[in-house]
Amino acid sequence: MIAKTWRANAVVSCVDEGEDGAMLYNPDKDDTVLLNPTGRAVWTLLAAPRTLDEIAAHLAGNWPDVTAEQARKDAEQFLDALAPDFVVPAADES
Amino acid sequence: MNPEPVPVPDLTVPPAGLPRGPRTVDLSLTGRCNLKCRYCFYADEMAGRNDLPTERWLAFFEEMGGLAVQRVTISGGEAFIRPDLFELIDGIIANKMRYAILSNGTLITPAVVEAFGVGKRRLRLDYVQVSIDGSRAEIHDQSRPPRSFDRALTGLRLLKEAGLPVVARVTLNRANVEDLPNIARLLIEDVGLAGFGTNDAEQMGSARCNGESMVLTSAERQRAGELLTGLNDKYGGRISASAGPLAIARHFAEIDEALARGDKGLPGAGTLSSCGGVFSKMAVLHDGSMVPCSMLPTLTMGVIGLHPLAAAWRSSPAINAVRYRREIPLASLPECRDCPYTGFCRGGCPASMMARYGRLNVRDPLVCYRRYKGEEPGDAV
């Protein structure tokens, strides 16, 4: 089975706000989301399609204090919070 | 005792917490207009500047998209006079922004309404605002050329019937104060709008020449505020205002209530903190001049295509001078020094002050609570 992949919704804009992270804006929904620096890093990763495992591996690889289990939970939480308006299944991009 | 003198600021340094770019940009896309309204604040700029071609705007929209600007408000002149208007709107959409349009309504035809159905034009439209200044032609057309009323109302109804988001703006002037109940009935009960916005004619642009017949007297402004407050009660708060008689009436009522509670002041008051718009938005005139607000057309921050938007937004002394007003205590102003209400006051609109007195850092006597209470005779500015 091919794992589901996710990517940043192409209609969403992103503006960095210094050390605070970044703000995403979906103009179709007129909705914003604030990302902390970790979320910002994941957002950059999602410029290309990624699986949940790839996101979790990225988190675990870049934040040594984060266990693999925690990284997976964080990746799941990220996708729960941002899909479907900010992050979309790769084939479904609007 | 006099307060400490205010230090001279470095106006190339943005205030702490300022976002990287504006969230909203007001765009005057054209200086041309099919009407010649008698109180048009933009009339001087329309006469003295030229429109930019399509490609200059499209390049600027890309720059705005790169800074994640969220929305634009399109005006003119009259925006619908530009034959490339929908091409420009598509450029705004392609760069991840939403848009609103301010219009006199007279050029809105079935073909225009149909054009909103293409692509994401309808999805990304916040609203079209049509100016309606009377409940009938004899009143509306006192500030505009003949037949304006019928055409504006037709445009408004076309938009409403097509299910597009549409609002109306009533600009109070000397001809329409007593007509307010009829205007409210027309817009809310007859046309079926969710509500409408209000302001009043300013002593700017063509109203400089027509001021005596257009700009409200103090008594008329107060009367308009009372009428609008009553109508808002009747229509469940469906009349809005960020400036003008209703906004002033609300501000004074807020102070009355705070004083009755024994409060020592209001949040964000005590300095020239009005208005906060320049912390999230700016404007571009139809010749490409970047300015803090389209009502502050002489404070140039740069020109689109020549000067980067991000740098103009953060480092231009022209906009930082308006932001810096927030640091100026009202108690440091000669006309406010002994006022017991400084803690409740925000000083009024800087654009009005520039137009009337050529200075930013003065308070607006029209929003002066002490004058309203009759405790400060005459105009102290």
Ligand code: SF4
């Ligand atoms: S004098 Fe008027 S404008 Fe000045 S602080 Fe008092 S109420 Fe405000």
